[in-house]
Amino acid sequence: MSARTLEAGAAGHGAEPRGKRTEAGEATYLIAIAEALWEEMERDERVFLLGEDIGVYGGAFKVTEGFLERFGPERVMDTPIAEETITGMAIGAAMEGFRPVAEFQYADFMSSGFDMITTALGRYHYRSGVPLPVVLRGPSGGGVRASSFHSFNPEPWFAHSPGLKVICPAFPTDAKGLLKSAIRDDNPVIFLEHKWIYRRIKEVVPEDPDFLVPIGKARVVREGSDVSIVTYGMLVHWALEAAEQLEGRGISVEIVDLRTIQPLDTETVLRSVEKTSRVLVLYESHRFLGVGAEVAAQIAEGAFEHLDAPVMRLAPPNVPIPFSPTLEDAYLPQVPDIVAAVERLAAW
Amino acid sequence: MSARTLEAGAAGHGAEPRGKRTEAGEATYLIAIAEALWEEMERDERVFLLGEDIGVYGGAFKVTEGFLERFGPERVMDTPIAEETITGMAIGAAMEGFRPVAEFQYADFMSSGFDMITTALGRYHYRSGVPLPVVLRGPSGGGVRASSFHSFNPEPWFAHSPGLKVICPAFPTDAKGLLKSAIRDDNPVIFLEHKWIYRRIKEVVPEDPDFLVPIGKARVVREGSDVSIVTYGMLVHWALEAAEQLEGRGISVEIVDLRTIQPLDTETVLRSVEKTSRVLVLYESHRFLGVGAEVAAQIAEGAFEHLDAPVMRLAPPNVPIPFSPTLEDAYLPQVPDIVAAVERLAAW
Amino acid sequence: MATTADRRTAATDWRVGLSDERLREILYLLKLCRYVDERLEALYRQGRLPGAIYSGRGQEGTHVGVASALRKEDSLFPTHRDLSAQLTKGLDLKRVLAQFWGRIDGYTRGRDGNSHIGDWYGARTWTVMSHLPIAYPVACGAALAYKRRGEPRVAMAICGDGATSNGRWHEALNVSAIYRLPVVWVVNNNQYAYSTPNELEFPTGTIAERAAAYDMPGVRVDAQDVLEVYRVAHEAVERAREGGGPTLIESVSLRWRGHAGHDPARYVPRGLLEEYMENKDPVRRFQDLLLAHEVVDQAAVAEIDERVRRDFEEAYEFAQRSPFPVGEEVTMGLWVEDGYWRREPSREGGTEAS
Amino acid sequence: MATTADRRTAATDWRVGLSDERLREILYLLKLCRYVDERLEALYRQGRLPGAIYSGRGQEGTHVGVASALRKEDSLFPTHRDLSAQLTKGLDLKRVLAQFWGRIDGYTRGRDGNSHIGDWYGARTWTVMSHLPIAYPVACGAALAYKRRGEPRVAMAICGDGATSNGRWHEALNVSAIYRLPVVWVVNNNQYAYSTPNELEFPTGTIAERAAAYDMPGVRVDAQDVLEVYRVAHEAVERAREGGGPTLIESVSLRWRGHAGHDPARYVPRGLLEEYMENKDPVRRFQDLLLAHEVVDQAAVAEIDERVRRDFEEAYEFAQRSPFPVGEEVTMGLWVEDGYWRREPSREGGTEAS
């Protein structure tokens, strides 16, 4: 740990995110994200935050709690409810040498800044040569009974739109390492934090302020030999649970956590499929043209000779995410659905 | 032809779209679209048009030329440059019983109304039960040297977003019949007109004012036995040209024109693949998570046992559409690229 | 900019043309809205209410005042904060609570929760969406329809102070003025957007003065006085109805509670909050007014309180008894043609041909 | 609302502080912009120019006037219509024409055409995007950077009258006022958005008066008088530079030509057009002014005309000789790390390590 970080920790009097780890040194996904932001702000004064209610309030999910006190209102800017302009300001500041990180209160509201994100942020560098080191981050995903406008997975929209890297981490360590990489990346990055994971998943997360996880690399989070599950985000955890159950039934499951959606790590995916010859593509964005459509198409094209069963997809239908527990549970692929799909594949 | 239509034709003194057919009675794709609008406005006074410069000017592409004179400014409304509000007005008027058809000057600017389209228009009925018979139409696609902001194919964004039907016709007859169906449909429809086709493709188009083409049905536009090409829009015409060349080389190509992207006619696609066992998915939206990703994934899952070769995709890369002829030609799949891909498949 | 309250003190008709019956109904609505708000919060805190709550407490003067100015056939386009306005416009509390508990008898049949509610075919209200202020442009479309058909109807939209910084707000006001649409724009200025105070939302002293940029009348009204809000809204609604075009109303109050159930709202200065709760309570103030003018006596007030409690309990029981929607129907009702919304909910949580 | 021109007639300094040299440079720029515009149109009509043209003719008073008020280190965020402002800010005509012809030496290396151009590291201008007015919020970000670093720099954004009806316009003005950013908002009111006249774009008599809704100064200026435009812009720029916050400038002219090359603009009343072309030509007017004050004589004017012609011919030759970009590199330059934009264009249309 560098002297600078220690000093910052000291300055924070335990209010800084690292002070919020458990006794055992574990950090939740949320705290890991806060640490990433904090460390990068300590490291590089060109990094600043902007967004709605991130200052005095510390953000709707409290990711930036304590940041205003440490970094001041110029680097932790509360903005009006104007997503096009939040994004626009980030672009303009990036053009002038800053490295803005904008928080969207929910990733759902990225649709309110959509034109600025896809047209301006995504397409500017290709036409002008001007790098735009901008990170747009926000809580995405369902499973928390938050219904249609607070559960969306916008990653397919952005992964399709040229010029945007898209990251969807599933673990605290990845979240921290990838967010730090995103902030240091010279390209625009959409960083989607899964709100179901925020406070549920903890692990001992590296403290080295230069710990990074590379963008664009998937990770095999569980080795197995019978069936591959390719997934990301919250469903990694559900797939892990399903894999445990399947283990008991004699089916060995390998799980690939994509981590980055754009650019996609096709190689790691294909390697797993070549090994198992059977694959379930599991994803949370709507099925039709959701992330898994691309993954499945790439597998179908790239691993054709290795497949012993059709590339199977499991994903929510293309309907708005409903509120009622009965409906949301029917909407999201549940652990038993994953188990059943893998069994079908294994028996093919 | 009904008496009403005749009368309308008479009233128009040849300014109405039907008066713009060729001597042989052929209509361009553009005129076929104008006829559809005209006939539906004659038929149902709840139908009205709104958009930028559609009245006095007759629309940037002149689709609505002569409409203001016939239907008046209340039914042919020139609006300010406010795509969120154009869409919002269409929604509100639809809630109160109208059937608005909004023109986007270019489909590119649908991103400027994105939130209202995907959040409000797409998700309202599922949550409220209120039908929203709204059509949003606009010229999409490239191949005309119009560069990044006048060549976009937004169909993947909308086909992924729940609650929107998405139509991309390739022929004048389909354009007319599908637009009429869209206007009579009680759901929101995104109707994308390919500007490369507008004035290039002509055919004798039915005059029966109740001629409709059903939404959600693909069409085999060329029968063949060796390789299927599944495509839509402008590339249908390029595929037809490639098929001619391939015929000469002894390869028989079947071409499926999807016509509707959402809902997708999986059945017709699978039937063709079952027949040929080899398929090229050809599309104009960016490759990664473009329309063909879903089509390829569905084929990989649904026709697994029938495939003699991998599901191959041919599509532009995920970069902004460039202006320079050398670059745009490298960006779009060209006829020789299609020929080469089919040859590879046939030789598999 | 002075609020209209200053002006009305000089006016003679304290009851702004309303009958005793309507005044008592307004008192009932104010008390109902307050009570529903308090009970939902209590249930939320006890962990007995799923999802979210967005308290409108302290803003009943705005909500009841503006919505009371509408006729049944007029339409209302509110936000998350405006349940009280929807109740005033005629939502059935039973179905409201069924919605909060995710049941099939809720207005959205369990597809949405809390105040993301609406009842187009009955109370004529928009089913709230989160994205701010997404219903503003939609209200233009409804108003356009009234104008086109020459119907004497009006659309009213409500949003918060924070939502005025969004581009949609400008687009909608602009278009409504260009086409002179029969629409009334209400801004519920409760002084905060979540934790963000007015000063970080807009640079002018008031929101009402921005009406000049749209060449429409702008009025600022103090929402502690529900009758004043009503009067101002009524004037705007009737002007719109008669073809006089849109009006912007800024109705000022304070959000007494946090943005949502989890928010303790420590960012609101204690003194400001106390001032509003103690001296500017629209409900108490109106009750005192009716008592003073002898439109009600203590017994009548007690009766209203009892009615409010009974209405809530009945609705609560109804909601708890209403079944959850069946998971099998999750994909239905996306397209009109599947008929989902034309069928009636069954007692098993599905739908059946009626 | 009266324009500022009325006020300045009383002012003593007709040259608004500009040296003879600067005045002559402004005349050169006015004539260059006019000539480029005319030549591009002629080439377009002859089928010798691919893509689109968006003529700024008749609006040179606005473009040259506002951009002349900027220093080199200030930034400019224009639209499709504002090539003349970009030329004034310092774009190299050679590379401009290379862009029009889709060549590798164009500012976008053939990735975009026509006035969708910019030069961030040189002239400090935004590479224009179509979506209106998408650069307005971006200008806020640049201005924020200047303010944060305490740099005496200013961002200026230009958009058309029609773009003011878009939500982004409101958001950007609002935010700039809240944060008191060093930015100057210019609206090139050429009276039409494509075929749509001002009356269908906004309800007020002027755009300048809308500045009140953002608590910033609003000025309306008649663009036939380039020096008046310059004076007003200079005042706004220097106020912003000194921490005085944003200004809204509405500069009024008429679009002499159609929206784009294909548009005959029949919707513009003939009389209005004639009035502007004959009596309100900013180029002719300024030339006459300099002749009258003997800052130039006829010989100097002829020399300027000659310089303009020569500059265009040289640039045209350069553009025609510049190679097309090679198709193989179409996917490059999307991500910074591929190094495309750090390499120099080669004479074969590719790029090479420098």
Ligand SMILES: Cc1ncc(C[n+]2csc(CCOP(=O)(O)OP(=O)(O)O)c2C)c(N)n1
């Ligand atoms: C476009 C958009 N961005 C962000 C949010 C998240 N959000 C929900 S309510 C709220 C504050 C709203 O403030 P205001 O408009 O004053 O309404 P209030 O809640 O005070 O009634 C925010 C930021 C949203 N709903 N929509």
Ligand SMILES: Cc1ncc(C[n+]2csc(CCOP(=O)(O)OP(=O)(O)O)c2C)c(N)n1
């Ligand atoms: C968001 C958006 N919608 C539509 C268009 C298509 N369009 C291009 S220029 C134009 C008219 C612009 O008018 P104005 O702002 O007055 O600028 P001018 O061209 O007159 O300079 C339109 C509608 C666009 N560029 N952006």
Ligand SMILES: [Mg+2]
């Ligand atoms: Mg508020």
Ligand SMILES: [Mg+2]
């Ligand atoms: Mg204009």
